[in-house]
Amino acid sequence: MTNLSSDSTALRYPTFEDVRAARMRISGIAHRTPVLTSRTANEIAKAALFFKAENMQRAGAFKFRGAYNATAALDAASRKNGVIAFSSGNHAQALAYAARLHGVSATIVMPRDAPAIKVAATQGYGAEVVYYERYTEDREAISRRLAAERGSTLIPPYDHPDIIAGQGTAALELFEEIGAMDVLAVPLGGGGLLAGSALSARALSPGCAVIGVEPEAGNDGQQSLRKGEIVHIPVPKSIADGAITTHVGYHNFPIIKRDVDDVVTVTDAQLVETMRFFAERMKIIVEPTGCLAAAAVLQGLIDCAGKRVGILISGGNIDLATFNTLLSGRRG
Missing domain, CATH: 3.40.50.1100 (Rossmann fold)
Structure with a gap:
């Protein structure tokens, strides 16, 4: 991966x-x-x-297509340690849902100004949401750090x-x-x-x-x-x-x-x-x-x-x- x-x-x-x-x-x-x-x-x-x-x-x-495909491709060890992503909403929801279908934990890094409906759906699918400031913080860096700390697989919204x-x-x-x-x-x-x-x-x-x-x-x-x-x-x-x-x-x-x-x-x-x-x-x-x-x-x-x-x-x-x-x- x-x-x-x-x-x-x-x-x-x-x-x-x-x-x-x-x-x-x-x-x-x-x-x-x-x-x-x-x-x-x-x-x-x-x-x-x-x-x-x-x-x-x-x-x-459409994000569900890629999120499910990427989650389905994980090996057993990667599934055990969960997935992490960053997203303003659609990839967040899609990966949270795909992870739930596969029995995998998910953490999503989302901007504080993300649409409330997308945050609620992401959490509703069982994902942990970690907030960041869209215009002052680097979501990719935050996600890489969390993935390294937790041993999780980073599945970004498009660069994969x-x-x-x-x-x-x-x-x-x-x-x-x-x-x-x-x-x-x-x-x-x-x-x-x-x-x-x-x-x-x-x-x-x-x-x-x-x-x-x-x-x-x-x-x-x-x-x-x-x-x-x-x-x-x-x-x-x-x-x-x-x-x-x-x-x-x-x-x-x-x-x-x-x-x-x-x-x-x-x-x-x-x-x-x-x-x-x-x-x-x-x-x-x-x-x-x-x-x-x-x-x-x-x-x-x-x-x-x-x-x-x-x-x-x-x-x-x-x-x-x-x-x-x-x-x-x-x-x-």
Whole structure:
């Protein structure tokens, strides 16, 4: 099991065969989420859009796929000593749930300003929550220290080969159900979902353009792709709490650099408009991070006209009070 590292000699890069192996591990455990369509969305984009609804996944987000895959891959000794992760919420919930299903203890390092609904769910699955200050403390350093002290296995939210492989199963299912596509739009935070999706796209629909979408305030992935190396930025501020990262992962950036065609950004206001569209026109609740890819397509930031377009909706974990506040335009 490889911990966070910038030493490329210590890294194990996943392949599409790892994605297929992950699909076997999670089969019958993770939901095979539906693919949704909308005539109105098609008219807006002038394209045929296919929404992979991971907001309907167990624990409310795609993160369950990678978390379960990584936990299932642990040996007996590692399971005995438990797992540790850092997350603002979706990976926290997913790993806590996956650990409980495997009878493994879990400790999650979460920011004090993490959404209350995500903290409550994480604790509800039986995990211990250790808080940190998002803008002044290093969550990775805290997690590494705890893992060393306890002898636990660190399973980070995106910078891990088993996580990447598990996340790639969402796109794998989408291609299996819909067939070849011209464009695949994927939310981008730390890059686990984007890297895994790119592996599936290159194997199953080689001509498909893979586009990552991240918050405008935190475009480290866009900068990294264009510079050809990982760019670190200060902690960004965005309503897309699941994509508030300072850099993409060392395991996933080589895949992104090789297989991703572009990264575009959207504003918080565009995310809110997309949340409203999903609620009013498609009757689903999607959290801001989950709206990243759809926002870029519906706002015309990706060339989609006349094309078949896959869109990953990454999650739906948002409390109703925050949801209502964002849609009403009230910000604290």
